[in-house]
Amino acid sequence: MEQSINLREYLDILKRRRIIVILVMIICLGLGGYKTYVNYESYVPTYRSSMTVRINTSKNIGKKKKKDEENQQDLYSTYNVAMNQNIASSYKSLASSSNVANIVASSLKISSAEVGSISVSQREDMAEFIDISVVNKNKELSKKVAEEIPEAFNQELIRLVGFDCVEVVYEASNPSLIGRGRDLTILKAAGVGVVLSIFLVLLAECLDTKIVTPDDINKYWNYQLIGTIPLDRSNSKGKRRTKK
Structure with missing residues (x-):
């Protein structure tokens, strides 16, 4: 018959091997605490500045005075919109x-x-x-870089596709401090410690072939327990028997 182990037996094993659990948890939490301290000391504030540009192949036409309604409609024709979207999709990177x-x-x-x-x-x-964001450690520089990107982006599009089509929709925003995320290093270290300690306890239990309890006799050899002999501490090793 296949042997089964209930939850109480697992808890007894963990209790019996508690030294392994305690040592592993102390080591993992110590390493996690050290890593958390290093992350805290090495943290450098960063700032983000964002802006939005639009791909508009009719940008230059739109700046000219329109003499008739046909030119006005041409700016927003289906062909121009499709071309703008295609350029934005293909060259946004x-x-x-x-x-x-x-x-x-x-x-x-x-x-x-x-x-x-x-x-x-x-x-x-x-x-x-196209939304563009710049992340920089320098607060002022993040906005300056964002302000220069549309012109640089436009130069690359002119070089590759021959269109002067980058149009600024929203100017670069004032730099905002990027919030520091929650450091979960300690929790991760605790999780690793729990898993590792359970693994080591079960490994030690599997490698341990000693007979500890009367149930182990039935478990390993399928022998029924007939009786037990109580320990006579007065005759235990290291103690002298009293002479009459």
């Missing part, structure tokens, strides 16, 4: 490319590493609109 970062760095007279992180996203409801 250029705004965060190394070429754009190099152009911005050259314009601001800084190194490319100082530009920071540039991220772009295309709006689902209005595909020709």
